[in-house]
Amino acid sequence: MAYVIAGNCIKDDVCIEVCPADCIHPTPGDPDFESAEQLYIDPETCIDCDACVEACPVDAIFADHEVPEKYDYALDLNAQFFEQRKVGRL
Amino acid sequence: MSDRRVAIVGAGPAGAFAAARLLRVGGGPEVDLYERLPTPWGLLRGGVAPDHHEIKRLDETFDRDVLGPRCRFLGNVEVGTDISHGDLMRHYDAVVYAVGAQTDKSLGIPGEDLPGSLPATDFVGWYNGHPDRRELDPPLSGRRAVIIGNGNVAADVARMLTLDSAELERTDTAEHALEALAASGIEEVVVLGRRGPAQAAFTSAELREMGHMDGVDLHVDPAAVELDPVSEEWLAQEGTFTAGKNVELLREFAAAEPKGAPRRIELRFLTSPVAIHGDGKVESIEVQRNRIERDDSGTLRARPADEPTETIECDLVLRSVGYRAVPLPDVPFDERNYVLPNERGRVVDADSRDPVPGVYAVGWIKRGPTGILGTNKRDANETVGLLLEDLDSLPAPQAPGVEAIDALLAEKAPDLVTVEGWRAIDALERERGEAAERPRVKLADRDALLGTARTGA
Numbered sequence: 293m294a295y296v297i298a299g300n301c302i303k304d305d306v307c308i309e310v311c312p313a314d315c316i317h318p319t320p321g322d323p324d325f326e327s328a329e330q331l332y333i334d335p336e337t338c339i340d341c342d343a344c345v346e347a348c349p350v351d352a353i354f355a356d357h358e359v360p361e362k363y364d365y366a367l368d369l370n371a372q373f374f375e376q377r378k379v380g381r382l
Numbered sequence: 383m384s385d386r387r388v389a390i391v392g393a394g395p396a397g398a399f400a401a402a403r404l405l406r407v408g409g410g411p412e413v414d415l416y417e418r419l420p421t422p423w424g425l426l427r428g429g430v431a432p433d434h435h436e437i438k439r440l441d442e443t444f445d446r447d448v449l450g451p452r453c454r455f456l457g458n459v460e461v462g463t464d465i466s467h468g469d470l471m472r473h474y475d476a477v478v479y480a481v482g483a484q485t486d487k488s489l490g491i492p493g494e495d496l497p498g499s500l501p502a503t504d505f506v507g508w509y510n511g512h513p514d515r516r517e518l519d520p521p522l523s524g525r526r527a528v529i530i531g532n533g534n535v536a537a538d539v540a541r542m543l544t545l546d547s548a549e550l551e552r553t554d555t556a557e558h559a560l561e562a563l564a565a566s567g568i569e570e571v572v573v574l575g576r577r578g579p580a581q582a583a584f585t586s587a588e589l590r591e592m593g594h595m596d597g598v599d600l601h602v603d604p605a606a607v608e609l610d611p612v613s614e615e616w617l618a619q620e621g622t623f624t625a626g627k628n629v630e631l632l633r634e635f636a637a638a639e640p641k642g643a644p645r646r647i648e649l650r651f652l653t654s655p656v657a658i659h660g661d662g663k664v665e666s667i668e669v670q671r672n673r674i675e676r677d678d679s680g681t682l683r684a685r686p687a688d689e690p691t692e693t694i695e696c697d698l699v700l701r702s703v704g705y706r707a708v709p710l711p712d713v714p715f716d717e718r719n720y721v722l723p724n725e726r727g728r729v730v731d732a733d734s735r736d737p738v739p740g741v742y743a744v745g746w747i748k749r750g751p752t753g754i755l756g757t758n759k760r761d762a763n764e765t766v767g768l769l770l771e772d773l774d775s776l777p778a779p780q781a782p783g784v785e786a787i788d789a790l791l792a793e794k795a796p797d798l799v800t801v802e803g804w805r806a807i808d809a810l811e812r813e814r815g816e817a818a819e820r821p822r823v824k825l826a827d828r829d830a831l832l833g834t835a836r837t838g839a
Binding site: 301329330352 | 434436439440443585590753754757
C-alpha cells in the first residue's frame with residue numbers, strides 16, 4: 293500500500309514538512325523542484341502514516357485504494373516519476 | 383518588536399502567504415493586509431477555474447492562518463489611488479507589495495482590438511465574478527472560438543467554454559456567466575500553440591482533464607504529434623517529466639476515436655496568429671505555420687514556416703499569452719522585466735540597485751508571472767525572512783500607530799471592508815451555495831459586495 297498525490301496538488305510543501313519518511317519529492321532546493329508541476333510520493337518508501345493527507349490544504353492526497361476515479365492515473369504517475377528519477381532521466 | 387506594524391499590499395496568494403509567515407513569528411509585527419477588492423485571496427477566488435473547487439479550498443487555510451487577531455483585512459482600498467505609497471511609508475515600519483500582474487500581454491497583431499477579441503484574463507475574471515469584469519459580455523453566440531496560448535489559463539478557458547451546463551451549475555461560477563454559458567452557441571474551441579507539442583506549457587494534469595470531459599471530444603491531429611528532430615532531441619535530453627507526459631497524452635488523444643460528443647476542443651501546434659479580421663467585430667483569424675529551430679543560445683524558437691497563411695472563421699478570440707505587471711506610483715519599477723526591481727524580495731532602486739529601506743516585494747510583482755499557488759509560499763518565506771532580519775534596523779515611521787492609520791482610512795477609504803465585512807460576504811455566499819448545492823454563490827457586483835459587508839460591520 294502507499295499514498296499518492298493527484299494533479300490538483302498546488303506544491304504547498306506542508307506534506308513534505310510532516311512526512312516522517314521523506315518520501316515526498318521533489319523538495320524545495322532539488323534541481324527538478326521548479327519544473328515539477330506537482331509533488332509525488334515514492335510508493336517504495338511511503339509508510340502509510342496518513343500525515344500528509346491531514347496536512348494537504350487542497351485534498352490532493354489519497355490512499356491508493358481510495359483514489360477517486362477522476363484521479364485514477366495518479367497511481368502510475370507517482371511511481372513513474374520515481375522510476376524516471378532513479379535512472380537520472382529528470 | 384511587538385509595536386512594529388507591516389503593511390502588505392494585495393491579499394492574493396502571495397500576500398496571504400507573506401501574512402501567514404509574519405504571523406507565525408511569536409511577538410512579531412502586527413500586519414495590515416490591504417486589498418483593492420472588497421474580497422480577499424486574489425486569483426484563488428478570481429483566477430482558479432471554478433471546476434477546480436478542491437484548489438479553491440485553500441481559502442480555508444488562508445482564513446485560518448491569516449485573518450487572526452494580529453492581522454487586519456483592509457479591503458476596498460487601492461494603494462496608489464485611495465492612499466499613496468508615501469502614506470504607507472509614513473505609518474508603517476515596512477511595506478510589502480504583493481500586487482501581482484494585473485494586465486495581459488498583447489499579441490501585437492492587426493485586428494487585436496476588434497470587438498470579440500479579448501484577453502483571456504478578462505474572461506477568467508468574468509466567469510469568476512470579479513466585480514470589474516461583470517459587464518464584459520463576451521460574444522458567445524457564434525459556433526467557434528479560438529484561444530491563443532498553450533498554458534493552463536488557455537486550458538481553463540477552453541474547458542469553461544465547453545463544460546456541460548449541469549457540471550458548471552455545481553461550481554461557484556458567477557451567476558451572469560452561468561446564464562451566458564448555458565445559452566452559448568459555441569461548439570468548437572480551437573487552441574493555438576506557437577511551439578510544438580513537446581513545448582506546450584500545459585501541466586499534464588490540465589491536458590489530461592481536457593481529454594476526459596463529458597460532452598467534449600478533444601481533437602489532436604496525429605501528424606501534429608510526430609515530433610520534429612529538434613524537439614525529439616530536446617525532449618530526450620532536456621525535457622521535463624511533464625513534457626514527456628504531455629507528449630504521451632497527446633499521442634493517446636490523437637489515436638483515440640471521437641466519441642461523437644456535442645462539443646469539440648481542437649489543439650493545434652506550431653501555429654501563430656498573424657491578424658484578426660472582421661467588419662466591426664471578429665469574423666476570422668489568420669494563422670501562420672511555424673517550425674522549431676534552435677537559436678545560437680540553444681533555446682528552441684518557433685519561426686514562421688514558408689507556407690501560405692490559413693484563415694479560421696470564428697466570433698471570439700481569447701488571447702492567453704501571459705500576464706504583465708503595471709507600475710505603481712512612487713515605487714521603483716523594472717520596465718524591462720515588469721517587476722519591482724528587487725534582490726530576493728528587498729526592493730531596490732531601478733538604476734543604482736541601492737536598497738529602498740522598508741520596501742519589499744513578493745509573488746508575481748517580485749519574480750514575474752510564473753509558478754503555481756504553492757510557489758508563492760517559498761517566495762513569501764524568502765521575502766519575509768529578509769524583512770524580519772531588517773526590521774530592527776529600519777528607520778522608524780514618522781507617524782506610527784493604529785490611530786493615525788485609522789484616521790487616514792476614515793478620510794480616504796470611507797467604504798473600507800474589514801474582516802467582519804468579509805465574513806458577512808463569505809457567510810452569505812456559502813449560505814446561498816448550500817441551498818443550491820454549490821460551494822458558494824458569489825456576489826459579483828461591487829454594490830452588492832459593499833452592501834453585504836456593511837451588514838457585518
